[in-house]
Amino acid sequence: MPVEFLTDDQAEAYGKFAEEPTRPELERFFFFLDDIDRDLIALRRTKHHQLGFALQMCTVRYVGLFLEDPLVVPWPVVEHLAVQLGVEDPSCVKRYTERRQTLYDHAWEIRDAYGYHPYDYPEWGRKFRTFLHGRARRIRFHDLRHSTATLLLEQGVELVVIKELLGHAHIGVTATVYAHVRIRLQRDAIDLLGHALGCP
Template sequence: MAYEFLSDEQVRRYGVFVADPTPEELERFFFLDQQGLALARKKRRRHNRLGWADQWGTARMLGTFLEDPAGVPRVVVDYVADQLGIEDASCIKEYAERGPTQYEHTGEIRDLLGFREFADAETEIAAFVASRVAKTRDSRRELFDRAALRLVEERVLLPGITPLTRLVAEVQRDTLGQINAAVVAPTPVHTRRALIETLEVPGGQRVSTLEWMRTPVTKLSGAG
């Protein structure tokens, strides 16, 4: 599995609501500005107005669209419905039944908010991950989270989880390979050999020489 290095929690929360948005998040992402409110009100039926507005806010907060728009937390639906003057927010269920309408709306919202497809931004995201690998000690899991956040910040629609994890793994591997090659190249052969020997476990010992050197002294003594 391409994303085997991720935790179950990372897989579970990718591109979805994991909890109800806070009041601050509702105001930041789901408060309809003048343009958003005008466009939502142009939709002919109330469930289409509500569904469009929910998707508009979802894209702003998560950087993607939900496969099932009815999966938006109820607090979001109620917040948006109140702005649109829709008394019965349960009509969102009718919107979920209209696949072609949802597709049309996502295209409109993508263009309105200036979102790009992952393929159009893959090179710059790879460069961002490579920079993190070169300058930090981020693990693959940390690199994945930072890459996902970067996509949202740059208004790039989140891809499936597999393409992003594959990019992170490949960029980390290639960047570390380049760094290793740059470090090894000027190192004399005898020094390389001596370093490799520290990885071996000497006879009668339980750990390698390198591990022995890395282990801190636990008892202060002359020998220690």
């Protein structure tokens, strides 16, 4: 999958655990095992296969792809899944990677069960682009100018500088067009002043 649109740091972190998942991510979202998950996991014979399968299942939800080494995860993730599965010794998961083919077989089974598709497959890439196209609004060049001016104002750039960048003949035009942004910034400034003075 191309990652040219990412910064170097983002590209380096892509497909990895950049940090330990938060408690809500562990308990409610990516690492919570529902009944469907548990039924699929229960088809594994050994505890280390059950825990490893669950680890791959939840990691692909969180990271967005299957890891080359499914054990390269923060240890609290393994422990959290082990508790849900009633696995008393989470370190048994280290045996999961003894047979590489098992990892690939499990990854394909998870893909099939949940309908995951790599977007570097031409057919699914096309479907994804179609999906995005149907939801993205068209943006005109003028919209980009307006967004740029708004962002610059919000960053504290002086109105006269924005006027010159946009090519407005008079600062009154710029002030009128972006009055809504200036009013919001003025309210924020008043709130900051109130906070600094200890007003509720």
